[in-house]
Amino acid sequence: MATVQSQLEVGSLLRQWRERRSVTQLELALDAGISARHLSFVETGRSKPGREMLLRALEQLKVPFREQNRLLLAAGHAPAFPEHSLDDPDLAPVRDALDVILSGHEPYPAVAVDRVWNLVAANPAMLALTESVEIDPALLEPPINVMRVGLHPRGLGQLFVNLGDWHAHWLKRLERQLATTGDEQLATLIDEVAGYSVPEPEHDVASEIAGSEMLGPVKVRTPGGGELSFFGMFASFDTPFEVTTSELAIELLFPADRTTAETLHELGRDLSNVAAGSTRPRSAG
Numbered sequence: 054m055a056t057v058q059s060q061l062e063v064g065s066l067l068r069q070w071r072e073r074r075s076v077t078q079l080e081l082a083l084d085a086g087i088s089a090r091h092l093s094f095v096e097t098g099r100s101k102p103g104r105e106m107l108l109r110a111l112e113q114l115k116v117p118f119r120e121q122n123r124l125l126l127a128a129g130h131a132p133a134f135p136e137h138s139l140d141d142p143d144l145a146p147v148r149d150a151l152d153v154i155l156s157g158h159e160p161y162p163a164v165a166v167d168r169v170w171n172l173v174a175a176n177p178a179m180l181a182l183t184e185s186v187e188i189d190p191a192l193l194e195p196p197i198n199v200m201r202v203g204l205h206p207r208g209l210g211q212l213f214v215n216l217g218d219w220h221a222h223w224l225k226r227l228e229r230q231l232a233t234t235g236d237e238q239l240a241t242l243i244d245e246v247a248g249y250s251v252p253e254p255e256h257d258v259a260s261e262i263a264g265s266e267m268l269g270p271v272k273v274r275t276p277g278g279g280e281l282s283f284f285g286m287f288a289s290f291d292t293p294f295e296v297t298t299s300e301l302a303i304e305l306l307f308p309a310d311r312t313t314a315e316t317l318h319e320l321g322r323d324l325s326n327v328a329a330g331s332t333r334p335r336s337a338g
Contacts, residue, residue, distance in 0.1 A: 061098035063128045067107075068096040070114045073235060085109040104130040117234050118296045119168075136296035139173065147290075147298050154288075158305055160321025162283075164199060168300035169238045171196040177324045178317065179306075185276045186211050199304075200227070204246055214272035214280060217252035270309035281316060282309035 071081055078096070082089035087106050094100035102110075107128055111121045122132035137144050155163045155176040162179035166172060189207035192198075202208040204223060210216050227243050230236075270282035283306040293299035308314035 060095075060101050060128075063102060063107075063124055064096040064098045066120075066124055066127065067102075067110065069235070070111070070116050070120075071096075073232065074114050076114065081110060081113060084113045102128055104128070104133075108133055115233075117168075117236075118293070118299045120235065122296065134296050134299075139297060144295075144297065147301070151301075151303070154303055154305075160317045160324070161308065162306040162317075163303060165301060165303045166199050167297075167302075168234070168236060169198070169242055170200040171198050173301065178321065181320055181324060182212075182273070182281075183209060198242065200242060200246055204251070205249055206251060209273075210249070210251065212273040214274060215255065217254040219271060220246075220249065220251045221254040271306075275316070279312070279316075281313045283307060283313065284309050 071078070076084075078092050079089050082092045085092075085106070086109060091100060091106070092110070095102045095106075104125065107125060107130070108121070111124060116124070118134040119136075122134055122136070125132055135143075139148060151165050151174055155165065155174060158178075159176055160178050162176065162182055164172065164175040164179050183202075186209060188202065188209070189205070192202045192205055192208045200223065204210050204216075204220050206216075210220075213219060224243065224247055227239065227246065231239050231243060270284060273281050273283070275281060286305040286307065288303045288305065290298050290301060293301075308317055
């Protein structure tokens with residue numbers, strides 16, 4: 054009975070991923086080099102998928118490593134991708150790479166996050182931008198979530214000049230990420246962020262900026278009454294070799310005008326005595 058239930062679960066999950074990618078059974082079968090009849094039997098729970106067959110199908114559907122492991126386990130197979138804590142010695146090269154990127158981006162702000170936007174690491178320039186605002190202590194309880202802190206009106210949302218627009222934009226971006234990953238924790242985060250009391254967007258976000266990953270400027274207030282303007286770049290590892298690495302991402306902010314650049318370089322000189330190890334990543338939750 055347990056075997057039948059497991060096959061039903063695997064088949065249902067595989068069908069959900071295929072439908073999420075808008076791929077037909079025949080298309081997936083052809084791309085993965087498997088029988089369409091066998092794929093149909095797997096999706097309905099009538100057949101148990103072999104490990105290699107399942108891996109080929111999941112690779113074609115671009116299913117995240119974490120979810121591939123989940124389906125393999127449900128089918129009674131060993132996971133295909135190892136998963137380590139960032140503190141694990143095996144991920145020392147990954148930690149070093151994050152350090153190089155974050156420190157090398159100074160005096161401009163940069164932050165590294167995990168799959169649900171929990172903070173992994175930030176450079177001193179990013180941390181310095183947060184020191185001018187009083188953040189609700191509840192938002193700083195670990196794991197610190199960058200979306201929660203960044204968009205909450207009692208967090209860094211206080212600094213945004215155009216919070217309504219960027220709140221709407223990030224909700225759209227999170228929804229696209231959810232459509233790609235199917236992550237339940239991400240769905241919970243979206244529900245929370247959507248409930249924040251923020252100004253209405255001044256622009257039609259759905260038609261003007263949804264789908265663009267390089268927007269600007271993001272305008273934030275400074276303690277002296279001025280403004281800083283940024284545009285961003287989003288980066289991830291191109292050839293991840295395990296689960297944690299595949300889920301890491303880095304947000305790099307760049308000055309969108311000369312005043313912002315000059316302010317950041319001045320801030321960088323003030324932060325020149327920051328300890329070299331301050332960018333060391335923390336373990337992703």
